[in-house]
Structure formats: structure tokens, C-alpha cells
Amino acid sequence: MKKAIHIILITLVLVSFVSCEADETTIPTVNTEYREQYRPQIHFSAKRNWINDPNGLVYFEGEYHLFFQHNPLGAEWGNMNWGHAVSTDLIHWKQLNVALMPDHLGDIFSGCVVVDKNNNAGFGNNAMVAIYTSAGKVQSQSIAYSTDKGRTFTKYSGNPVLANPGIADFRDPKVFWHNESKQWIMLLATNQTISFYRSANLKSWTRLSEFGSGIGSHGGVWECPDLFPLSTENEKKWVLLVSNFGAPNGGTGTQYFIGHFDGTNFTAEDAPYPLWLDYGKDNYAGITWDNIPVNDGRRLHIGWMNNWQYANSIPVFNITPKGSRGSMTLVRELNLQKHPDGYFLLKNKVVREIESIANDWQPIIDESISSKTLALKLDDKKAYQLQLSGKIADSETLTLKLSNAKNEFCTITIDSRKLIFKRSDSGVINFANAFADNSESPVFGNTNPVKLDIYVDQSSVEIFVNDGAVSLTNLVFPSTLYDKLTVEGNNSYVNTQFRTFNSIWE
Ligand code: FRU
Numbered sequence: 431m432k433k434a435i436h437i438i439l440i441t442l443v444l445v446s447f448v449s450c451e452a453d454e455t456t457i458p459t460v461n462t463e464y465r466e467q468y469r470p471q472i473h474f475s476a477k478r479n480w481i482n483d484p485n486g487l488v489y490f491e492g493e494y495h496l497f498f499q500h501n502p503l504g505a506e507w508g509n510m511n512w513g514h515a516v517s518t519d520l521i522h523w524k525q526l527n528v529a530l531m532p533d534h535l536g537d538i539f540s541g542c543v544v545v546d547k548n549n550n551a552g553f554g555n556n557a558m559v560a561i562y563t564s565a566g567k568v569q570s571q572s573i574a575y576s577t578d579k580g581r582t583f584t585k586y587s588g589n590p591v592l593a594n595p596g597i598a599d600f601r602d603p604k605v606f607w608h609n610e611s612k613q614w615i616m617l618l619a620t621n622q623t624i625s626f627y628r629s630a631n632l633k634s635w636t637r638l639s640e641f642g643s644g645i646g647s648h649g650g651v652w653e654c655p656d657l658f659p660l661s662t663e664n665e666k667k668w669v670l671l672v673s674n675f676g677a678p679n680g681g682t683g684t685q686y687f688i689g690h691f692d693g694t695n696f697t698a699e700d701a702p703y704p705l706w707l708d709y710g711k712d713n714y715a716g717i718t719w720d721n722i723p724v725n726d727g728r729r730l731h732i733g734w735m736n737n738w739q740y741a742n743s744i745p746v747f748n749i750t751p752k753g754s755r756g757s758m759t760l761v762r763e764l765n766l767q768k769h770p771d772g773y774f775l776l777k778n779k780v781v782r783e784i785e786s787i788a789n790d791w792q793p794i795i796d797e798s799i800s801s802k803t804l805a806l807k808l809d810d811k812k813a814y815q816l817q818l819s820g821k822i823a824d825s826e827t828l829t830l831k832l833s834n835a836k837n838e839f840c841t842i843t844i845d846s847r848k849l850i851f852k853r854s855d856s857g858v859i860n861f862a863n864a865f866a867d868n869s870e871s872p873v874f875g876n877t878n879p880v881k882l883d884i885y886v887d888q889s890s891v892e893i894f895v896n897d898g899a900v901s902l903t904n905l906v907f908p909s910t911l912y913d914k915l916t917v918e919g920n921n922s923y924v925n926t927q928f929r930t931f932n933s934i935w936e
Contacts, residue, residue, distance in 0.1 A: 464935035466754075468889040468907055469747040471812040471933040472787065473735065474523045475757040476513055478749050480505050482741065483602075483654060483715035484732045484758060485512055486529075486543035486560055489722050494520055495580050496732065496758070497560075499540060502528055505746050505755040510537040510565065514580065520730065520761040520783045522934045529560070529583055530574060535590060536566025540602040540654055543580070544632070545721050550614070551632040553577065559632055561591075561616065563601035568594035571603050571618070573632060592635045597621055599651040605632070606657070606720060611693030617655040617670075622648050624655045624672060626696065639695045641670070647685050647704035649676015654684075656717040657691060658729055660776075662766040667774060669764070670696055671707065673715045678706055679869040681739030682714045688766070688774045701773035708778070709871030710851065710902035711737050712890070713759050729764040731778060735890055735903060740862030745889075745907050759903055760784065760885060760892060767875075767899060775874060779898035780885065787932045788815070794915070794926050803833075803916045811930035812911055816884040818926045822846055822877040828919040832886065832912035840906055842884065842893060843919075846877045849895060849902060857908035865905075875899045886912060 469475065479501055486497035493516045500513030512530040515523040530538040541562030549555045553575035560583060564572045570590035574583040594600050597620050604617045616627040616635060623642035627635040642652060656671040668691040677683025684707040689698040707713065716733025735757045736744065746753030762778040769775050789811070794804055808814065822828055824846050833839035840856040842849070853859065854866040873880075875896055883894040888911055893902040906912075917926070 463749060464933070466747045466749055467909075468745055469754070470757045470887045470889060471935065472521075472784075472885070472887050472931050473757045473760060473890065473934075474515060474732075475747060476500060476754055477525055478505075478752055478754045479503065480507055481513060481734070481754075481756040481758075482507065482736065483540045483734050484717060485540050485562070487717055487719040487730075487732065488543040488545060488558065489719055490545055490556075490558060491579060492518060493579065494518070494719060494730075495543065496523065497529055497543065498734075498758070500528065505753040506742050510539055512538050512560070512562070516580070519786060520781050521786055526581065529580065530562065530585075533564070533585065534566075535564035535570065535572060537564075539563035539565040539569070540715065541571075542604045542717070542720065544605050544607065544614070546575075546632065550630060551575065561603045561605050561632065563603065564590055565601065569598075569600040570594045571616075571635075586633070588633060591633050592616075592618075592627065599653075602654045604654075604656050604717060608691075608693055613693070615657075615693070617657055619652045619655055619672070622650075622652050622674075624652060624670065624696070626694070628693075641687075641696045641698075642672070645698060645703055646672065646687060647674060647676035650674045650682075654715040654717060657696065658718055659691075660729055660764065660766045662768065662774065667699075667766060668696065669766075669776060670698070671717065675738070676704070677711070677737075678704075678709055678871070679711050680864050680867055681711060681737040683711075684708065684714060684716055684733065686776050688776070699773065701775075705775065707731075707776060708733070708901045708903050709849075710869045710893070710904040711739075711867070712905045713901075713903040714738070716759065718764065728781075730781065731762045731764050733759040733903070735759050735905060739864045743861040744865075744905060745858055745861065757890070762898070762901075765898070769874065775899065777898040778901050779894055780883070780892075784931075787934060789930045789932070791817075791927045791929045794928055803914050806913050806915055806928060808911070808913055808930055812933060813885070813887040813931040814928055815931065816882075816886070816915070816926065816928045818882045818884075819879060820925065821879050826919065828917070830882075830884070831916040831918065832891070833914045833916065834908050834910045834912050836909055838908040839912065840891060840904075842882070842891075844873070844877065844880065844882070844895070847873055849873055849893070849900060851891070851893065851902050851904055853904060853906050856906040859907070869902050869904055871900050871902055873900060
């Protein structure tokens with residue numbers, strides 16, 4: 431008997447220990463532990479364990495919500511839950527408890543959150559409703575709701591709300607209220623197309639149409655769609671985002687289409703598809719925030735800063751006992767830009783809120799410094815922005831080399847046609863063959879003049895050309911931050927400055 435009580439006691443202690451591991455209530459708001467090697471200082475990462483896609487991006491009562499694919503029990507993909515973080519400024523994030531855990535229908539794969547202003551679903555006015563993929567034997571769509579600003583969710587008893595019709599890859603619902611036709615619209619990735627559904631109550635869904643056969647990149651199944659309007663020159667266009675294998679520099683990336691949505695069908699305008707939101711290797715599965723106040727009006731995007739080619743083997747931020755693997759891009763504002771040939775391109779630039787952590791600009795070079803190596807005065811800060819404005823005429827090339835004391839380096843080379851990012855000597859690269867590959871991008875516009883904005887963190891370099899006409903996002907794992915800049919090339923650039931950023935975890 432005594433022995434039995436002993437065993438029960440030990441079991442209870444073990445069980446409480448295991449559940450304590452999974453529970454993230456203990457994560458402090460201001461965390462002194464976000465200092466590990468490689469740990470992003472201006473990007474969101476989970477305190478510990480694995481993350482992938484951003485999910486459920488929604489603004490509600492003063493908070494930007496960032497849910498995300500999360501394994502709370504390990505630093506590899508699997509056991510998918512929805513992690514949760516909130517921000518009041520898109521820069522500083524506070525990680526909260528896990529929002530959705532696996533159940534009898536399966537793991538919790540990617541999806542979205544909407545605010546049900548008129549109580550269409552019957553969960554209450556302004557209930558936050560999560561629509562996500564239940565990934566069990568088959569993939570189906572489920573919903574859950576929160577009436578306490580996303581702190582706790584209740585799963586709907588009638589799940590799944592959209593059963594699997596016999597399609598293996600049937601996931602990643604993105605729902606929005608389409609005011610013109612007064613109905614909820616769901617986009618769903620269905621093998622290599624996007625299917626559209628409609629609903630009056632978020633619970634019963636009717637299929638409308640399908641888009642994607644014979645257009646764009648089909649290097650793998652389509653994932654994580656998003657659809658939203660953007661206005662330009664008095665015209666409203668609809669932008670469709672789709673993430674898949676087949677990215678221009680290998681592995682996974684996010685492509686886009688620009689066209690029209692009439693409440694039933696999406697049709698793409700002519701453009702040289704595939705077009706990519708980002709030409710770097712590490713911006714995937716990004717979607718945009720729903721319910722941004724009208725007086726703000728921006729379309730805000732965040733992506734997972736990784737690539738399925740090597741996602742499970744990138745170095746971890748080495749927090750004990752398990753490590754944290756994966757991070758998000760900076761939050762970006764999306765806009766349209768007309769190409770001289772008449773079609774539209776999607777631009778993305780870092781949100782203005784970044785100013786809140788930026789220190790003063792420091793001029794660093796003038797025309798005489800070509801081929802000299804300059805020390806960047808970082809004052810112990812671990813992230814910074816370089817900005818270069820100048821001219822690159824037809825025969826000219828500009829190379830910026832970022833390096834550290836161990837001579838680990840990456841290079842950014844731009845001429846009037848293309849931009850190339852090289853990371854073959856950038857630090858740790860041997861965890862996957864494809865990691866060392868270059869990223870190359872067309873410049874899509876004028877380089878005379880040209881402006882480059884480069885955001886460098888402990889494990890990433892994000893490059894923006896001409897206010898985001900092109901962006902290239904890439905991971906790097908140098909043993910210490912790059913703190914030296916060398917400028918090479920025959921060109922007539924004029925002005926380069928840099929500024930440091932305070933850590934968002936301070
Ligand atoms: C994209 C993705 C989604 C899926 C999720 C699973 O990266 O494969 O299609 O819902 O990740 O974690």
C-alpha cells in the first residue's frame with residue numbers, strides 16, 4: 431500500500447513537471463534571457479522551442495495579435511499548437527500562453543482569426559474567431575472563439591466546420607469579411623490551387639470557385655493563401671498571396687498575383703508571373719493582419735524567416751534546456767507600384783514603428799572611401815540599419831561586404847539589372863547544402879538613383895531596394911555580429927549612413 435502511494439506521488443510530481451514544461455505562463459514580459467548567440471534582437475522569436483508560420487494575425491482593441499505554428503515541447507517541427515504573442519506597436523512582443531492545442535481532430539495547423547463584430551457565429555459580439563486546419567488522418571477546417579481578447583479559446587463543439595472532400599492537402603484557411611457581397615470569404619490551399627468558400631455564420635461553408643491552374647509557380651503544394659485589396663492611382667486591385675516550393679533561389683517562397691475579386695472569383699491581370707514577394711531565401715508563409723483600423727489603412731505583413739529546405743536544421747538560439755528555433759521577419763507594409771510595362775508589382779517596406787527603437791543616424795562614408803574597410807560603431811547594440819543612396823549607371827556595380835573579426839562575411843552586389851546576396855562565407859553554413867546558395871533578384875526599376883536599406887540582426891540580413899520595390903530576406907549565422915563594412919566597385923554612390931537599434935527585448 432505504502433509502495434502504491436509512493437508511486438502515485440512520484441507520478442503526480444512527474445505529471446506536474448511535464449505540464450509545467452508545456453505551460454508558458456512563466457514567461458516574463460521583459461526577458462533578460464533573449465541574449466543568446468544568434469537570438470534576433472529586433473525580430474520576434476519564441477522564448478523556447480520551434481516556431482513556423484505566423485497565424486491568426488488580427489488587430490483588436492489596441493493589440494496586434496501574432497499567433498504562430500509552435501511545438502511547445504521541442505525545437506523541431508511536430509506536435510503543432512498555436513503559440514501566441516501580442517504587441518501594441520508591431521515591434522515589441524510579449525509571448526503569452528499557447529492558444530490552441532491538438533485534440534481528437536489532430537494538430538493545429540495554420541489559419542487566421544477574425545473579429546465577429548455582428549455576432550454572425552453566435553459566440554458574442556466582437557468575439558475573436560480562429561479558423562484553422564485540424565490536421566489528423568485528414569485535413570479539415572475547425573473554429574474556436576475567444577471573448578477575453580485572445581487569452582483563452584473555446585473550440586466549437588460542431589468541429590470540423592469544413593470536412594475533407596478527399597483532397598490530401600486541404601489547409602490554411604484565411605477568412606475575411608467581404609463588404610460588397612456581405613459575406614465571409616474563406617481561401618483555402620487545395621493541392622496546387624486556392625479554393626474559395628463563402629459563409630454567413632463562419633460555421634457552414636459553401637464552395638464558390640478555384641484559382642491557380644496553369645498560372646504562377648507550381649513547384650509544390652500551395653500553402654498559406656491571403657487575399658486583400660490595395661489601392662493605387664484611384665484603382666482598387668486585389669492581391670493574392672500563395673506560399674510554395676519553387677522559389678526563385680531554391681526551396682520555399684511566397685508568390686503573388688494581382689487582379690480582381692468579385693465575391694465569387696479571383697481573376698489575375700496579366701503580369702510576368704511568377705512574381706515573388708521577397709527574393710531572399712528566408713521569407714515564407716507570410717500573411718497580413720485583419721481588422722486594422724480604417725484610419726490607419728495599412729496592409730501589414732509578417733513572414734516566417736526560414737525555408738523548408740533546411741528549416742529543421744538551422745542553429746538554435748541556445749536557451750536551456752531545449753533551444754529556440756525560428757523567427758519572424760520584420761513587420762512590413764505592402765503597397766502597389768506600377769511597372770513601366772504597365773503591370774503592377776507588390777512593394778514591401780519595414781513599418782515606420784521601427785523608429786521607436788532606432789538611434790541617431792551616423793554618416794559613415796563619402797565618395798573617397800571605396801575599398802576601405804570601416805568599423806561600424808555599434809556601442810554594444812546587436813542590430814542596425816545601413817542606408818545607401820546613390821547612382822548605379824549601366825556599366826557600374828556596387829558591392830557591400832559585411833564582415834566580423836573572424837572574417838565571416840556576406841556580400842550584397844547590385845548593378846542596374848540585378849541584386850545578389852552571397853552567404854557562402856557568412857558563418858555557420860554546413861547544417862544544409864542549400865544554405866550556402868546565393869540569392870539573386872531582378873532590380874525591377876531604376877538604379878540611377880537607387881536607395882538600399884539593409885537591416886542586420888544577429889542572424890538575419892533584410893535588404894530593401896528603392897523603398898521595397900525589391901526585398902531580399904536571408905538568415906546568416908556569424909559567430910559575432912558583422913561590425914565592419916567594405917564598399918567596393920566602380921560607381922558614383924553618394925551617401926551612406928547607419929544607425930543602431932535597441933533590442934526589442936530590453
Ligand atoms: C506552411 C505549412 C502549412 C501548414 C503548417 C504546418 O509552412 O506547411 O501549410 O499548415 O506549415 O506547420
